[in-house]
Amino acid sequence: MLEIKNLVSGYDSIPVIKDINLKITEGEICSIIGPNGSGKTTLIKVITKILPIWKGETFFENKNMSSIKINELAKKIAVVSHGQEYAFNMTVEDFVLLGRIPYRQKFQFWETKKDEQIITESMELTETTVFRNKFMNELSEGEKQLICIAQALTQEPKLLILDEPTAHLDINHQVKILNLIKKLNQKNGLTVIMVLHDLNLASEYCNKLILFSKGGLYKTGTPEEVLTGQIIEEVYNTKVLVKESPLSSKPYVFVIPTS
Amino acid sequence: MKNKLFRWSILIIVLLIILLAVSILSLCIGSTGISFDKIVPLVLGDRSSIEHSIVFDIRLPRIILGFAVGSALSVAGVILQGLFRNPLVEPYTLGISGGAALGICLNIVLGIYKIMGVLSLPFVGFTGALIVILFVYFLSIKKGIMKIQELLLTGVMISFITSSLIMLIMAVSRVENLQEIIFWIMGSLEEPNWVLIKAVLLISIIGVIIACFFAIDLNALALGEESAAHLGVNVEKTKKILFVLASLLTGFSVSVTGIIGFVGLVIPHFVRMFVGGDHRILIIASAIVGGTFLILCDTLARTIISPLELPVGVITGIIGGIIFIYFLSKKRMLLGNKN
Numbered sequence: 001m002l003e004i005k006n007l008v009s010g011y012d013s014i015p016v017i018k019d020i021n022l023k024i025t026e027g028e029i030c031s032i033i034g035p036n037g038s039g040k041t042t043l044i045k046v047i048t049k050i051l052p053i054w055k056g057e058t059f060f061e062n063k064n065m066s067s068i069k070i071n072e073l074a075k076k077i078a079v080v081s082h083g084q085e086y087a088f089n090m091t092v093e094d095f096v097l098l099g100r101i102p103y104r105q106k107f108q109f110w111e112t113k114k115d116e117q118i119i120t121e122s123m124e125l126t127e128t129t130v131f132r133n134k135f136m137n138e139l140s141e142g143e144k145q146l147i148c149i150a151q152a153l154t155q156e157p158k159l160l161i162l163d164e165p166t167a168h169l170d171i172n173h174q175v176k177i178l179n180l181i182k183k184l185n186q187k188n189g190l191t192v193i194m195v196l197h198d199l200n201l202a203s204e205y206c207n208k209l210i211l212f213s214k215g216g217l218y219k220t221g222t223p224e225e226v227l228t229g230q231i232i233e234e235v236y237n238t239k240v241l242v243k244e245s246p247l248s249s250k251p252y253v254f255v256i257p258t259s
Numbered sequence: 260m261k262n263k264l265f266r267w268s269i270l271i272i273v274l275l276i277i278l279l280a281v282s283i284l285s286l287c288i289g290s291t292g293i294s295f296d297k298i299v300p301l302v303l304g305d306r307s308s309i310e311h312s313i314v315f316d317i318r319l320p321r322i323i324l325g326f327a328v329g330s331a332l333s334v335a336g337v338i339l340q341g342l343f344r345n346p347l348v349e350p351y352t353l354g355i356s357g358g359a360a361l362g363i364c365l366n367i368v369l370g371i372y373k374i375m376g377v378l379s380l381p382f383v384g385f386t387g388a389l390i391v392i393l394f395v396y397f398l399s400i401k402k403g404i405m406k407i408q409e410l411l412l413t414g415v416m417i418s419f420i421t422s423s424l425i426m427l428i429m430a431v432s433r434v435e436n437l438q439e440i441i442f443w444i445m446g447s448l449e450e451p452n453w454v455l456i457k458a459v460l461l462i463s464i465i466g467v468i469i470a471c472f473f474a475i476d477l478n479a480l481a482l483g484e485e486s487a488a489h490l491g492v493n494v495e496k497t498k499k500i501l502f503v504l505a506s507l508l509t510g511f512s513v514s515v516t517g518i519i520g521f522v523g524l525v526i527p528h529f530v531r532m533f534v535g536g537d538h539r540i541l542i543i544a545s546a547i548v549g550g551t552f553l554i555l556c557d558t559l560a561r562t563i564i565s566p567l568e569l570p571v572g573v574i575t576g577i578i579g580g581i582i583f584i585y586f587l588s589k590k591r592m593l594l595g596n597k598n
Contacts (some may be wrong), residue, residue: 050485074491081489087344087481088536094478101479102491107472109539110264155490 001026001159001191002047006056009046015054016042018215026158029185029192031202033226034212035236040195041082043212044161048079060159074102078152082163082195084144092131092139092147096123099154115154122153125188126180142173149180160184162194166201174198178205199253203227204245211235227251267540274547278326281551285325285558286318290566320456321448325557326550327460328448328512329522333530333549334463334470335505335512336523337542341477342501343411349524350509353395353414355388357421359513360444362387364428367439380443381455384514391417392506396499405498407484445570446517448557459515466508467546473501474538481536519572521579522549528586 002024010016017039024030032040045051047058049070058065060076068076078099086095099122100115123129126146131139139147145165152160162181166174182205184190196202202209203223211218211226213235219226229242232253245252287293293310335350342348350356366372366383395417399410425444429437450456476497479487488494509523526549527541534540556574563569 045485048489050488070488070493071491074489077489079486079489081483081486084486085344085483086536087341087483088346088531090481090536094535094537098479098482098490101475104475109471109474 001028001061002193003059003062004043004047004056005058007043007046007053007058008055009042009051009053011042011051016215017046020056020217022210022217022220024159024191024193026191027185027189028208029182029206030208030210031194031196031206032210032212033196033199033202034218038212039215040212041163042215044079044163044193044195047161048077049073071102074155076157077159077161078155078157080145080148080152080160080162080165082165082167084148086136089135089137092128092134092136093119095136095147096151096154099151102155118154118156122150125153125184126150140173142169142176145169145173145177146180149177153184157190159191159193162192164195164197166196166198174201181205199227199232200245203250203252204248223250227253267534270534270540271543271547274544274551278547278551278554281554281558282322282326285322285554286314288558288562289313289318290561320450320453321557321561322554323460324448324450324456324516325554327456327463328516328519329526329549329551329553330546331459331463331466331508331512331549332519332523333526333545333552334467334542335508336527337530337538337545338470338473338477338501338505339523340527341480341538342498342505343407344481344483345411346528347524348411349521350505350512351518351520351523352411352418353506353509354391354417354421355414355506355509356513356518357418357425358387358389358391359384359510360387360518361421361424361428362390363443363514363517364425364440367436367443368428368432378452378455381514385510388506388510388514391421392503392510396502396506404495405502407498410502442570443517446519446572447568448516448519448553448571450515455515459511462511463508463546466504467542469504470501470542471539473497473504474542477501477538478536517572519553519575521575521583522553525579525583525586526552529582532586 004020004022007020008015008018020043032043034040042051046053049065053066060068065073096119097111097115100111100118103115123132126149128143128146128150131143131147136144136147165177165181169177178201181192181194185192207222208220209223209226210220211231218235219231227242229240232238232240232242239256241254241256242251243254244250283295283298286298287295291313293314297310298314332350339348339350339352340346362383363380366380371383372379395410395413398413399406429440432440476487476492479490479492480494480497484494526545530541530545530548534544553571553575556578557571560569560571560574
């Protein structure tokens with residue numbers, strides 16, 4: 001579905017990601033992990049055409065992404081950003097409605113019946129219908145995150161990208177959000193890429209991990225292949241103990257406090 | 260959502276009725292009072308009377324100009340606040356008014372209008388505004404990307420520079436020039452030239468219509484530039500068009516009427532409180548409310564100490580300021596999640 005070849009990109013004149021090769025197949029749920037500043041968010045910005053490509057090529061559904069218009073891309077790829085801002089207070093319904101922007105015709109001023117139907121569907125799917133007429137600033141962080149996912153779903157994407165979807169959330173909301181994402185992946189066939197900092201959540205929910213280190217791809221593979229004590233120590237410069245989770249038999253990372 | 264359409268239609272109808280009522284009120288009252296029941300016959304015929312000439316040659320032009328400028332400044336305010344995602348930006352923040360004022364001061368001091376005619380004042384004013392717009396625009400674009408925060412800072416700095424230059428000019432100019440400069444800076448809806456009034460009205464209406472086409476893009480921009488891009492909005496193109504549109508609306512208004520403050524800052528806030536952050540209704544409602552507000556302020560300005568006249572900028576400043584402080588105490592509604 002998504003293929004990245006020899007990609008180099010960055011900000012101003014400093015390259016942040018160097019020579020990335022990556023392939024995401026349809027139906028995958030994968031997580032990009034790696035230390036702060038290793039290029040995870042930068043990669044997402046290149047995939048969504050926020051940042052220009054310096055070298056290399058990206059393909060989406062076998063089509064070179066440089067030839068896909070940003071408006072067309074928004075119908076295929078939806079992004080849930082980390083810490084979504086909104087300058088003026090609005091109702092939840094109006095916020096979710098913004099996800100229909102890629103589908104509007106030229107000079108279209110009013111939402112269609114179909115738009116309304118899709119809003120209703122995506123709010124049902126994310127179990128946020130009760131918030132429909134509330135204002136955004138009346139919601140908790142966890143509820144806001146669910147609304148952001150609802151907005152992304154109204155784009156009817158094939159690929160959903162989430163940047164730290166569980167940051168600043170309590171464990172109840174962390175699990176709720178990740179369960180929802182897993183459900184969307186399994187039942188609705190959505191391909192998912194998410195940036196996660198919690199290695200254990202990444203291990204538990206994803207079937208593929210993409211480990212970044214210093215702007216390069218360090219290792220790609222199943223949680224069992226990527227999350228080993230040796231690799232984590234090398235990339236994160238932190239000693240850890242990795243055991244098998246008694247519930248799912250996925251790898252589980254324990255930090256080792258030093259005095 | 261049918262519900263929303265219904266609500267908005269009612270709102271627009273109510274606002275238009277208020278606009279009409281304020282306009283009729285403004286036609287009636289003044290140093291010569293004209294009773295309401297005389298207005299209709301005056302409109303229909305009877306062109307010879309003095310009252311006809313008061314209504315059509317003095318008051319009506321002011322009302323039309325007031326509406327045009329009030330709506331132009333309000334819509335420019337809505338656009339800029341949306342673009343900068345900052346509720347404190349107004350059309351004059353970017354130094355456009357400063358450019359116009361400087362142009363007109365130079366014109367007065369150098370006596371150009373005595374040779375070229377009075378129409379050279381708005382012309383030079385607009386030239387000054389245009390120079391500032393181009394300056395701010397090109398300074399803020401780096402590698403094809405418009406840096407919105409740099410744009411704001413550059414504009415504020417140009418504002419300071421122009422106002423200092425104006426003070427310099429005022430300090431060295433003669434008394435009669437000084438009076439004219441002050442009169443112009445305070446702003447007035449007195450404009451004897453019908454062509455100019457029609458031009459401003461036309462530009463305002465076109466500006467509002469264009470702004471409406473970008474309403475949904477402004478809604479997307481409220482989420483931040485990156486999120487807007489994720490939704491398929493061509494952010495760079497939109498920013499540039501909207502900046503130029505808001506600037507031209509401001510530039511035209513300022514060069515004809517002088518600096519009428521606060522309309523572009525307060526009206527968008529006021530309307531946002533009642534209709535919410537959706538720019539589709541915000542733009543239309545702000546245009547009508549802004550126009551009405553300025554007509555009302557101008558009516559007050561010319562009646563409070565009648566037959567003398569207060570500068571309308573003074574009235575908008577006082578009323579606008581009070582409204583603004585009142586709203587600041589209800590900040591939660593205005594600033595969304597930030598507080």
